Amino acid sequence: MTEIRLSNQGNIAEIVLDGPESRNALDADNLRDLAAAVAKVAEAIPSVRAVLIRGEGKVFSSGRDISAVGVETDDAHAFLAEVFTPVFQAIRALPIPVISQVQGAALGLGFGVAAAADIIIAADTAKFGSPFAAIGAMLDSGAHHVFLDRVGYHRTMDLIITGDFMTGAEAAAAGVVSRAVPVEELSDFVASKLATIVTGPAEAFAMEKGFVQKLADDRPTLAQVLAEEANLQETARQTPDYAEGFRAFQERRAPNFG
DSSP: OOEEEEEEETTEEEEEEEOGGGTTOBOHHHHHHHHHHHHHHHHHTTTOOEEEEEESTTOSBOOBOOTTOOTTTOOHHHIIIIIIHHHHHHHHHOSSOEEEEEOSBBOTHHHHHHHTSSEEEEETTOEEEOOGGGGTOOOOTTHHHHHHHHHHHHHHHHHHHHOOEEEHHHHHHHTSSSEEEOGGGHHHHHHHHHHHHTTSOHHHHHHHHHHHHHHHHHOOOHHHHHHHHHHHHHHHHTSHHHHHHHHHHHTTSOOOOO
């Protein structure tokens, strides 16, 4: 049984998938608890300036908990469309940076939860791929989109059909995750990045997040990107963070973003 824990470390919210005995497998109730945790984080903004999602134990998450699922009565469509997808969208919609810290396996909807973050920092020995051939099921939770976009048709089909996994180091090289670091350094590395992020320009980060997601989803033309960048830069210019950043540069000091 996995428990979803939410805690705050200063202005960083930490969501933990805590069920190492089940390899942090997630059932429908876990996903609803995860959605509730994300909603609490959203309510705490701007006091909370970043989110960390991690798994307890040796893995991030092995995916859906199917230990008690009855194939004849299971509604896979409802589980994914009505339970998982709203969680994915809620994480992605948070207007603050979200980091997934991945050690061990991140498979199935476990990978989907990790991929909903803005930054995925993985152990070099982490595992990504498709375990579904072993159970006669389909890759899901958005992984088709991620893999096809990052590694192309042939590598995606290789992962699906062979069931072989990518290591964290391979996933970083392919752009599936942001970075890979030695597993013994993972927690400290993520903590150092979060410490820097929460001192950054929150309004600019929120605008960047929305814009980059729009680019990824809509694939606008270069001319459209240039026009929207100009609009957003002018919006940013009117924020206190922009003014502070320019003053700090001109005065040769570190900025103090509120």
